[in-house]
Amino acid sequence: MEAEPFADLLAANRRYANSAPRGFDGIAHAGVLMITCMDSRLQPLEMVGLMLGEAKFLRTPGARVTPDALVGCVLGVHLLQVDRILVVHHTKCAAAAADSAGIRERILQASGLDAGDFDFGTDPDQEGRLAADVAMLREHPLVVGRAEVGGFLYDVDTGLLEQRV
Numbered sequence: 001m002e003a004e005p006f007a008d009l010l011a012a013n014r015r016y017a018n019s020a021p022r023g024f025d026g027i028a029h030a031g032v033l034m035i036t037c038m039d040s041r042l043q044p045l046e047m048v049g050l051m052l053g054e055a056k057f058l059r060t061p062g063a064r065v066t067p068d069a070l071v072g073c074v075l076g077v078h079l080l081q082v083d084r085i086l087v088v089h090h091t092k093c094a095a096a097a098a099d100s101a102g103i104r105e106r107i108l109q110a111s112g113l114d115a116g117d118f119d120f121g122t123d124p125d126q127e128g129r130l131a132a133d134v135a136m137l138r139e140h141p142l143v144v145g146r147a148e149v150g151g152f153l154y155d156v157d158t159g160l161l162e163q164r165v
Helices: 004-017 067-079 100-111 126-139
Strands: 032-037 055-060 084-090 148-154 161-163
Touching: 032 067, 055 067, 067 084, 067 126, 084 126, 126 148
Parallel strands: 032 055, 032 084, 084 148
Antiparallel strands: 148 161
8 A cells, every 4th residue: 555645644643643632531521512514624623612522523515414423413412421513504615505416517527527416415505404404403303302403604704603593
């Protein structure tokens, strides 16, 4: 296996390992779980003033509550002391810029590859998706009564977080 493409990251990891935090128990000590986008402009801990060990984070394209994200929420509320779930969308999100057909077209234009009928789960109705995902979590039998759930929009230009749902 060729390690060269990852050499810089492995070297950085060796430096990090010298001072990496240790001794955490894996519990969300602030009771927070955040589902947010995979966008690299978002720094989940910093955006809500938390420290390492205080929250759980799940990242999905467009901050969608996917089946895997739902599993994380259920595990969080039952096993990891989560009592608040934030679903955090953000401005200028590529996953909110087009539906799956539009994303497939963008991939075709960028790479020449046909993504077929691949469903990316994208939707330009960002507010509607946020409301639907929050409602689904609030009503889910394994979450209801165990955690408060809110929907938020993070502005990538101002750094401000606003509750929408």
